Amino acid sequence: MALRLVVRGYLKSVRQWERSGEVPNPKLQGLMREHATGIANGTLDMIEIEFLDEPDVMKRFFRIGSNPDLMVMPIKIGP
Helix, strand or coil, rough: CCCEEHHHEEEEEEEEEEEEEEEEHHHHHHHHHHHHHHHHCCCEEEEEEEEEECCCCCCCCEECCCHHHHHCCCCCCCC
């Protein structure tokens, strides 16, 4: 089953890019690995994934990164 997503990359609270489309479930992990590399090398500080088929707005977005400015209720994760 494919997921309909919008993925956005941010740096210093400014959107750097946006991609949308359908992603087969098994490829989602590879997509996340690619974007996590951007956070690790400093070209991004947050990734936002919007799950377009999720009707509940409180569950529709997933954000991860090192800049909590655009995150709702960020959770600190230790090393």
